Amino acid sequence: xxxxxKRTGRRPGPNTTRALIEDTAREQxxxxxxxxxxxxxxxIEAGVDPALVSHYFGSKLDLFLAVVELPIxxxxxxxxxxxxxPDSAGVRLATVVLDILDDEVRRRPIVxxxxxxxxxxxxxxxxxxxxxxxxxxxxxxRLDADHADYRAGLVMSQTIGLTLARYIVGIEPLxxxxxxxxxxxxxxxxxxxxxxxxxxxxxxxxxxxxxxxxRRVRHDLPARPADVGHPAP
Amino acid sequence: xxxxxKRTGRRPGPNTTRALIEDTAREQxxxxxxxxxxxxxxxIEAGVDPALVSHYFGSKLDLFLAVVELPIxxxxxxxxxxxxxPDSAGVRLATVVLDILDDEVRRRPIVxxxxxxxxxxxxxxxxxxxxxxxxxxxxxxRLDADHADYRAGLVMSQTIGLTLARYIVGIEPLxxxxxxxxxxxxxxxxxxxxxxxxxxxxxxxxxxxxxxxxRRVRHDLPARPADVGHPAP
Numbered sequence: 001x002x003x004x005x006k007r008t009g010r011r012p013g014p015n016t017t018r019a020l021i022e023d024t025a026r027e028q029x030x031x032x033x034x035x036x037x038x039x040x041x042x043x044i045e046a047g048v049d050p051a052l053v054s055h056y057f058g059s060k061l062d063l064f065l066a067v068v069e070l071p072i073x074x075x076x077x078x079x080x081x082x083x084x085x086p087d088s089a090g091v092r093l094a095t096v097v098l099d100i101l102d103d104e105v106r107r108r109p110i111v112x113x114x115x116x117x118x119x120x121x122x123x124x125x126x127x128x129x130x131x132x133x134x135x136x137x138x139x140x141x142r143l144d145a146d147h148a149d150y151r152a153g154l155v156m157s158q159t160i161g162l163t164l165a166r167y168i169v170g171i172e173p174l175x176x177x178x179x180x181x182x183x184x185x186x187x188x189x190x191x192x193x194x195x196x197x198x199x200x201x202x203x204x205x206x207x208x209x210x211x212x213x214x215r216r217v218r219h220d221l222p223a224r225p226a227d228v229g230h231p232a233p
Numbered sequence: 234x235x236x237x238x239k240r241t242g243r244r245p246g247p248n249t250t251r252a253l254i255e256d257t258a259r260e261q262x263x264x265x266x267x268x269x270x271x272x273x274x275x276x277i278e279a280g281v282d283p284a285l286v287s288h289y290f291g292s293k294l295d296l297f298l299a300v301v302e303l304p305i306x307x308x309x310x311x312x313x314x315x316x317x318x319p320d321s322a323g324v325r326l327a328t329v330v331l332d333i334l335d336d337e338v339r340r341r342p343i344v345x346x347x348x349x350x351x352x353x354x355x356x357x358x359x360x361x362x363x364x365x366x367x368x369x370x371x372x373x374x375r376l377d378a379d380h381a382d383y384r385a386g387l388v389m390s391q392t393i394g395l396t397l398a399r400y401i402v403g404i405e406p407l408x409x410x411x412x413x414x415x416x417x418x419x420x421x422x423x424x425x426x427x428x429x430x431x432x433x434x435x436x437x438x439x440x441x442x443x444x445x446x447x448r449r450v451r452h453d454l455p456a457r458p459a460d461v462g463h464p465a466p
Contacts, residue, residue, distance in 0.1 A: 153405070185426075
């Protein structure tokens with residue numbers, strides 16, 4: 001992360017420029033989602049020079065990580081999971097996930113994000129765009145897996161579900177089961193989702209099971225609203 | 234379900250005895266959880282004869298299903314999944330789950346329950362006790378699987394996670410991927426969780442990998458609070 005350490009503390013006072021940028025960014029990420037938020041617009045709304053935003057925070061990703069305070073360094077995590085034997089990538093990912101979540105301090109922002117994602121469309125959008133695109137899709141791509149987006153969704157489904165079942169809902173004995181054992185069981189699932197054979201209709205190869213379903217499911221199927229369950233207007 | 238159909242509609246008027254019992258039950262299930270709620274206590278709080286509660290609703294499970302209005306008949310679902318080839322139990326379970334969730338009307342109460350479970354300890358307790366014990370553990374037991382409780386937790390983790398990823402957070406292309414294909418991919422995971430080899434320490438058989446971890450993990454490990462992230466007092 002290339003955030004310049006101009007100051008020793010993160011936020012020396014409530015009204016510094018840095019804090020102002022952070023507050024504006026936090027609000028804008030929440031309101032617009034990760035994709036539609038721009039460094040330039042944050043600068044305009046904060047009333048500062050756009051160059052100052054990059055100067056303090058580096059990239060948009062760095063700024064996002066700074067304000068959301070996720071206990072994850074994406075590039076480090078991606079490197080860790082994708083270096084080494086491909087056969088054990090799933091277990092490495094599961095182990096990192098459990099290491100983070102078993103630590104109460106690191107777990108808190110993630111639990112908060114998942115909680116928010118279940119009730120606020122903006123938070124759901126952030127989880128969808130940020131965690132998927134910046135963490136899981138790159139992992140699948142670096143492992144040379146086909147259908148990286150679909151695989152990333154499956155990985156996210158099991159990872160979010162594990163967070164809920166083990167740490168939020170607290171289903172026993174899963175909740176108190178030793179970390180290494182859960183990592184092994186979870187890891188086998190993530191391994192299959194990342195690199196195993198899946199039943200997805202082949203988009204990038206001919207033949208096989210494409211009669212099972214339309215080839216371009218994203219466009220052939222009616223869109224399913226992501227935020228179902230919210231009160232209709 | 235042996236709920237007597239004494240009346241044609243569910244709730245003929247806001248102040249009938251039946252509606253009063255339902256309201257009291259709803260409140261008590263939410264406050265005390267499934268286990269600590271009793272038919273007798275509901276009757277007392279509603280100021281009606283305990284016999285009337287059984288008369289209208291049958292068992293506690295029936296009453297719970299009536300007030301929570303889950304779109305699931307547990308015994309039917311358990312029968313469906315556990316009848317037929319054990320090798321395809323996972324796919325059958327995944328297919329039922331997706332059939333329910335792809336139907337917006339049936340999905341709504343489940344999404345509501347999961348939403349509530351992420352922020353309210355009482356709802357979390359209900360999910361934990363009710364769905365796990367009355368649905369998933371019986372399925373694992375009927376399939377003669379060892380460690381049914383642990384397996385149920387893993388199944389719940391993937392099922393809750395799928396609900397979040399596909400329907401609440403809406404991660405694409407998983408969210409619009411054809412149901413049968415997701416059922417196949419999910420089914421393989423559920424199959425392994427239900428009947429496959431897992432790394433759990435053997436409790437009911439000697440030898441093997443018991444050196445990996447304490448044998449009775451529930452008691453040897455410090456309890457992890459289920460409702461982490463809630464503001465400490």
